[in-house]
Amino acid sequence: MVFNVPWIFSPVRSVLTVFHQLIKCEIPELNKASVCVRDKGRVETIINNMRRAGPNALQVISDFDMTLTRFAHNGTRCPTTHNILHSSALISDDCKAKMTDLLAHYYPIEIDNSMSVEEKVPHMVEWWTQAHDLLVQQRIRKDQLAQAVRDSGSMLREGYKSFFDVLQQNSVPLLIFSAGIGDILEEVIREHGVFHPNVRIFSNYMDYDQHGVACAFKGELIHTFNKREGALQNTHQFVHDRTNVLLLGDSLGDLNMADGVKDLHDILRIGYLNDKVEERREAYVSSYDIVLEKDETLDVPNAILNYITAGK
Numbered sequence: 001m002v003f004n005v006p007w008i009f010s011p012v013r014s015v016l017t018v019f020h021q022l023i024k025c026e027i028p029e030l031n032k033a034s035v036c037v038r039d040k041g042r043v044e045t046i047i048n049n050m051r052r053a054g055p056n057a058l059q060v061i062s063d064f065d066m067t068l069t070r071f072a073h074n075g076t077r078c079p080t081t082h083n084i085l086h087s088s089a090l091i092s093d094d095c096k097a098k099m100t101d102l103l104a105h106y107y108p109i110e111i112d113n114s115m116s117v118e119e120k121v122p123h124m125v126e127w128w129t130q131a132h133d134l135l136v137q138q139r140i141r142k143d144q145l146a147q148a149v150r151d152s153g154s155m156l157r158e159g160y161k162s163f164f165d166v167l168q169q170n171s172v173p174l175l176i177f178s179a180g181i182g183d184i185l186e187e188v189i190r191e192h193g194v195f196h197p198n199v200r201i202f203s204n205y206m207d208y209d210q211h212g213v214a215c216a217f218k219g220e221l222i223h224t225f226n227k228r229e230g231a232l233q234n235t236h237q238f239v240h241d242r243t244n245v246l247l248l249g250d251s252l253g254d255l256n257m258a259d260g261v262k263d264l265h266d267i268l269r270i271g272y273l274n275d276k277v278e279e280r281r282e283a284y285v286s287s288y289d290i291v292l293e294k295d296e297t298l299d300v301p302n303a304i305l306n307y308i309t310a311g312k
């Protein structure tokens with residue numbers, strides 16, 4: 001059992017670690033009740049190293065659905081990129097019903113704390129494959145995607161503008177590694193006015209025929225638990241002269257998204273724990289450096305980024 005009482009202790013390691021006064025004052029967001037930290041000394045050291053190295057040494061690697069987008073708003077679940085498409089007017093009622101059934105069956109497996117990643121993988125492959133096959137049958141037109149996103153009520157987390165803008169202003173690359181649908185993801189960030197040139201996306205993209213109708217998904221399937229393989233295959237696309245990584249995720253499958261970065265110096269992993277909080281807290285606090293429980297904001301990543309970039 002891990003308690004998120006700020007600055008007290010972490011029974012996961014039974015080590016008493018505290019943030020020093022300086023970082024507590026400079027980054028007061030770390031005092032939020034939503035923040036859980038296993039080893040505060042380690043987090044402080046990493047953040048200070050990153051500040052000393054400055055924004056030129058930094059890249060941000062992030063998941064998208066439920067990490068940069070909100071998990072819930074006013075008690076209602078917010079849509080993932082898949083949900084945006086399957087709830088849209090572009091999809092038949094029959095397809096909607098099938099996609100909803102798939103979600104109801106496979107999402108509990110995705111977040112099941114009692115199953116290993118190895119046990120989950122075949123189920124995730126089945127889920128994504130069936131969902132993509134259904135979507136491809138719908139003859140979705142590329143030029144209709146922007147409207148589908150506008151109609152969807154998709155929401156980036158509170159503080160998104162500062163997050164994207166500060167990275168852009170400091171020329172820090174933002175690499176988004178998503179098992180969602182890349183075409184929809186792009187529309188979401190375009191719609192929010194933050195698709196800046198420093199953003200790069202690795203995701204599942206649709207392929208279109210000469211009429212602009214989706215006819216397949218391109219390349220290797222990316223699901224929640226094979227991002228490491230994808231990251232390693234795409235190492236040539238990572239920004240190699242930037243050896244410090246701020247990693248944001250919401251799944252244990254996101255932890256290895258930076259495995260393709262060569263000469264990695266410092267990495268700070270921030271994990272959003274959105275669902276099944278009690279059951280999964282221990283696993284998250286053992287794996288992520290900072291865990292944000294039911295926190296729908298980017299306050300903590302923003303505060304850390306501001307602290308790092310202010311040191312330049």
Ligand SMILES: Nc1ccn([C@@H]2O[C@H](COP(=O)(O)O)[C@@H](O)[C@H]2O)c(=O)n1
Nearest residue numbers: 063064065080082083131177178179180
């Ligand atoms: N048919 C599907 C398949 C997956 N999902 C959810 O999308 C999320 C993946 O995106 P990330 O940006 O988080 O990698 C994943 O967590 C699934 O729950 C879906 O909604 N429908």
